[in-house]
Amino acid sequence: MSSGHHHHEQDALIEKYGYDDHFHEHHEGDKFQFNFLTKYIFSMDHKIIARQFLFTGIFWAIIGAAMSIVFRFQLGFPDASMAWLKPILGKWIIINEAGIGTLEPEFYYALVTMHGTIIVFFVLTAGLSGTFSNFLIPLQLGARDMASPFLNMLSYWFFFLSSAVMFYSLFLSTGPFSGGWTAYPPLSALPQASIGSESGMTLWIVSLALFVVSVLLGGMNYITTVLNLRTKGMSLWRMPLTIWAFLVTAILGLLSFPVLFSGFLLLIFDRSMGTSFYLSDIFVNGMALDRIGGSPILYQHIFWFLGHPEVYIIILPAMGIVSEVLAVHARKPIFGYRAMVYSILAIAFLSFIVWAHHMFMSGVNPFLSNFFVVFTLIIAVPSAVKVFNWISTLYGGNIRLNTPMLFCIGFVSMFISGGLTGIFLGNSAIDIQQHDTYFVVAHFHIVMGVAAFFGMFAGVYNWFPKMFGRYMNDTLGKIHFWITLIGAYAVFGPMHFLGMAGVPRRYYLFDKFDAFSGFDDMNKFITIAAIVSFFAQILFVVNFFWSMYKGKRVTSQNPWGSNSLEWTTPIEAGHGNWPGKIPTVQRWSYDYGKDGIEFTQQHVPLRDGEKPSDH
Amino acid sequence: MPIVQMFNKELAPSQVQALKFGLWIGMASIIMLFGALTSAFLVRRGVGNWYEYKLPIEFFYSTVIIVISSIVLEFCFRALKRKNEKLFKQSLIASFVLGIGFIASQIIAVKNLLSQGLYIDLNVSISFLYVIAGLHALHLLGGLVTFIISILLAFTSEFAVNDMKILKFDLLRQYWHFLGVLWIYLLVFLILQ
Numbered sequence: 001m002s003s004g005h006h007h008h009e010q011d012a013l014i015e016k017y018g019y020d021d022h023f024h025e026h027h028e029g030d031k032f033q034f035n036f037l038t039k040y041i042f043s044m045d046h047k048i049i050a051r052q053f054l055f056t057g058i059f060w061a062i063i064g065a066a067m068s069i070v071f072r073f074q075l076g077f078p079d080a081s082m083a084w085l086k087p088i089l090g091k092w093i094i095i096n097e098a099g100i101g102t103l104e105p106e107f108y109y110a111l112v113t114m115h116g117t118i119i120v121f122f123v124l125t126a127g128l129s130g131t132f133s134n135f136l137i138p139l140q141l142g143a144r145d146m147a148s149p150f151l152n153m154l155s156y157w158f159f160f161l162s163s164a165v166m167f168y169s170l171f172l173s174t175g176p177f178s179g180g181w182t183a184y185p186p187l188s189a190l191p192q193a194s195i196g197s198e199s200g201m202t203l204w205i206v207s208l209a210l211f212v213v214s215v216l217l218g219g220m221n222y223i224t225t226v227l228n229l230r231t232k233g234m235s236l237w238r239m240p241l242t243i244w245a246f247l248v249t250a251i252l253g254l255l256s257f258p259v260l261f262s263g264f265l266l267l268i269f270d271r272s273m274g275t276s277f278y279l280s281d282i283f284v285n286g287m288a289l290d291r292i293g294g295s296p297i298l299y300q301h302i303f304w305f306l307g308h309p310e311v312y313i314i315i316l317p318a319m320g321i322v323s324e325v326l327a328v329h330a331r332k333p334i335f336g337y338r339a340m341v342y343s344i345l346a347i348a349f350l351s352f353i354v355w356a357h358h359m360f361m362s363g364v365n366p367f368l369s370n371f372f373v374v375f376t377l378i379i380a381v382p383s384a385v386k387v388f389n390w391i392s393t394l395y396g397g398n399i400r401l402n403t404p405m406l407f408c409i410g411f412v413s414m415f416i417s418g419g420l421t422g423i424f425l426g427n428s429a430i431d432i433q434q435h436d437t438y439f440v441v442a443h444f445h446i447v448m449g450v451a452a453f454f455g456m457f458a459g460v461y462n463w464f465p466k467m468f469g470r471y472m473n474d475t476l477g478k479i480h481f482w483i484t485l486i487g488a489y490a491v492f493g494p495m496h497f498l499g500m501a502g503v504p505r506r507y508y509l510f511d512k513f514d515a516f517s518g519f520d521d522m523n524k525f526i527t528i529a530a531i532v533s534f535f536a537q538i539l540f541v542v543n544f545f546w547s548m549y550k551g552k553r554v555t556s557q558n559p560w561g562s563n564s565l566e567w568t569t570p571i572e573a574g575h576g577n578w579p580g581k582i583p584t585v586q587r588w589s590y591d592y593g594k595d596g597i598e599f600t601q602q603h604v605p606l607r608d609g610e611k612p613s614d615h
Numbered sequence: 616m617p618i619v620q621m622f623n624k625e626l627a628p629s630q631v632q633a634l635k636f637g638l639w640i641g642m643a644s645i646i647m648l649f650g651a652l653t654s655a656f657l658v659r660r661g662v663g664n665w666y667e668y669k670l671p672i673e674f675f676y677s678t679v680i681i682v683i684s685s686i687v688l689e690f691c692f693r694a695l696k697r698k699n700e701k702l703f704k705q706s707l708i709a710s711f712v713l714g715i716g717f718i719a720s721q722i723i724a725v726k727n728l729l730s731q732g733l734y735i736d737l738n739v740s741i742s743f744l745y746v747i748a749g750l751h752a753l754h755l756l757g758g759l760v761t762f763i764i765s766i767l768l769a770f771t772s773e774f775a776v777n778d779m780k781i782l783k784f785d786l787l788r789q790y791w792h793f794l795g796v797l798w799i800y801l802l803v804f805l806i807l808q
Contacts, residue, residue, distance in 0.1 A: 021627075147633035216644055220637045228633040258644045262651035269746060274736035277659065277743075293664030293739055298655055305651070 018581030044149035050135035057127020064118035076527025109178035116181030133246040139566035142231025147224040158214035169203035177204035185278035189270040219250035233585035245320020256309040263302030304355035318455020329405035330397030333590035336389040343382035369428040376426035403477030407458035418447025439499020470551035487533030631782040666738035673724035684713035711762040
């Protein structure tokens with residue numbers, strides 16, 4: 001079948017059954033993008049904005065990952081000279097008379113803090129959800145654009161502003177904020193607490209406040225678009241699971257980020273107006289502060305009321321992407337579509353009533369903890385439903401083992417491994433031993449760090465042809481996958497042992513502690529694995545940018561044989577996505593292998609005598 | 616006024632409906648914002664060291680002003696629907712001026728607090744008052760900006776009523792009523808504490 005012929009057939013279907021909204025008669029789109037600046041920089045086209053989020057996310061991912069390599073180097077090779085990093089890190093590397101360079105401990109904390117902040121917020125929230133919600137929501141729903149393209153553009157530029165402020169803070173003479181990505185008071189509330197708590201913290205909180213605005217503007221648009229601008233025939237139960245995941249993610253963001261904003265607001269007042277929302281009984285250099293009556297636990301409650309939903313804001317889009325990409329490349333309908341949706345909703349609901357499991361050891365009432373333990377463990381149920389459905393989708397599938405598919409399978413593997421250790425940590429009794437150890441670090445990195453990255457990679461490899469009209473190199477992609485998979489397990493696997501032995505996280509050096517001195521080799525091993533994994537990511541970045549210009553060209557509209565609507569647009573879709581009418585939807589999006597036909601796209605009407613497979 | 620005319624863009628009814636829906640979502644997040652603050656208020660009060668004081672009397676004047684402003688805006692909306700240009704413009708201005716009056720009464724309330732020595736860092740119970748009222752006032756300022764755009768549009772372009780315009784004006788109306796109700800909630804909350 002020639003691609004040209006196929007192309008023609010598709011357009012004919014849209015022409016025949018499509019819906020004419022007279023979009024192109026108004027030329028609204030063209031009016032606002034007549035030059036380079038309005039087309040590529042201040043664009044209101046969701047597809048451009050998606051790519052802006054992606055590029056910014058990649059930029060931050062490189063910085064965030066590079067930071068982790070520096071502090072891993074400190075942990076794995078504390079005696080080795082870091083003088084070679086002097087040209088990059090400048091005064092944060094102290095060189096003694098013998099020429100041995102050591103990392104300034106204050107800066108070690110700044111690196112750990114920034115690594116967390118950057119990866120959690122800028123990469124896995126903005127870079128993941130910002131990219132794919134923007135790109136796929138209008139395309140997969142048959143919409144011309146977001147409900148408000150203007151607010152959508154603002155959403156990106158608030159993120160950009162937030163990024164710029166945070167980036168600037170890296171170069172302050174007192175360094176960026178260093179009190180941990182959770183920014184607990186009093187370290188975050190008192191500028192005199194440490195050098196990172198000075199201007200670094202001020203910029204941190206300004207940056208995060210701008211970030212919240214970005215998330216709220218974006219989320220408002222995502223929800224509104226999904227619920228109002230679906231094309232004819234696209235009922236909620238016909239939507240691809242990506243869209244379900246993005247919708248619920250946006251709802252979580254809109255309900256939890258304002259709470260974080262409130263918490264930050266009070267923190268700002270504590271920092272600069274002399275209030276005592278979070279401060280009490282504090283001594284600095286032997287002198288008692290006159291700030292009394294505040295409660296640092298109050299901050300933790302507010303922070304984790306966002307903080308826990310935030311981990312689902314990160315993982316749900318990855319789950320949605322994996323559900324979609326897995327089905328496409330297994331050439332099978334997703335197993336248990338409705339169960340998938342209900343489990344997303346259940347996870348989202350539960351995510352709001354488990355926040356105190358981050359605070360078992362910080363002085364909350366142990367009896368209260370019991371409720372949080374129970375709800376936390378219940379999350380295992382919808383999570384297990386999803387894992388079961390992914391595996392069942394793979395079972396008996398006609399699997400294409402290409403890069404996007406490999407990353408989907410890798411995601412499922414990571415989600416299982418990291419999910420299981422969550423059951424340990426969710427028990428308040430076991431948490432007495434495990435809290436604040438490398439066991440926690442291993443758990444969350446696998447289940448929401450690496451897993452979310454795998455979902456993001458699956459998405460990038462899968463939708464790259466739609467974004468840039470070219471493929472990414474599959475061989476390089478597979479090398480990237482295997483090194484990353486093995487590397488990630490090699491990094492985070494051993495950390496479980498460290499954690500069970502009680503090795504605390506965030507420590508700069510362990511040579512003063514006999515209990516933790518036996519782990520030097522393990523720390524070396526982890527660091528080497530981290531460096532190898534890091535270089536595999538450079539491979540990805542090279543592949544990404546090389547393929548943008550030199551990759552194999554896409555020659556047909558629907559290269560993966562996928563059912564969802566984004567693949568009915570022209571290879572290089574312009575503003576408004578479809579050149580003529582909008583396709584209408586005649587069926588759900590997972591008709592793979594139905595009646596012996598490999599795939600049937602959503603805008604294809606039911607064949608004679610065909611029963612609809614709607615759920 | 617080219618910038619103002621940007622807001623005069625013709626939109627399909629479905630797009631305006633979507634914007635209205637977006638507004639409701641925005642309101643939900645504002646509710647979460649103030650929900651967090653008032654919960655923090657309760658949690659923090661439970662800890663103790665809580666200074667009791669009387670709310671400034673201007674807060675009650677504010678309430679009367681914002682309620683009247685909402686009622687006038689309701690007349691304004693009806694005038695628009697009935698294509699009564701004169702009443703529409705008059706009530707639009709009146710409602711806007713009352714909105715300014717609300718902000719003015721809030722500023723006087725702050726002056727009153729300061730004159731009693733109730734500074735923001737005196738006790739956390741007073742800190743909360745400043746933060747909550749200040750944040751509400753900021754949201755109200757956002758509403759006033761929308762008012763200014765509506766007024767400029769009303770006085771610079773021809774008075775032509777259609778469904779799209781009514782729907783768009785409804786956005787302002789709903790947001791304004793929402794802020795009024797939010798204020799009453801906050802005031803009742805503060806009184807009960």
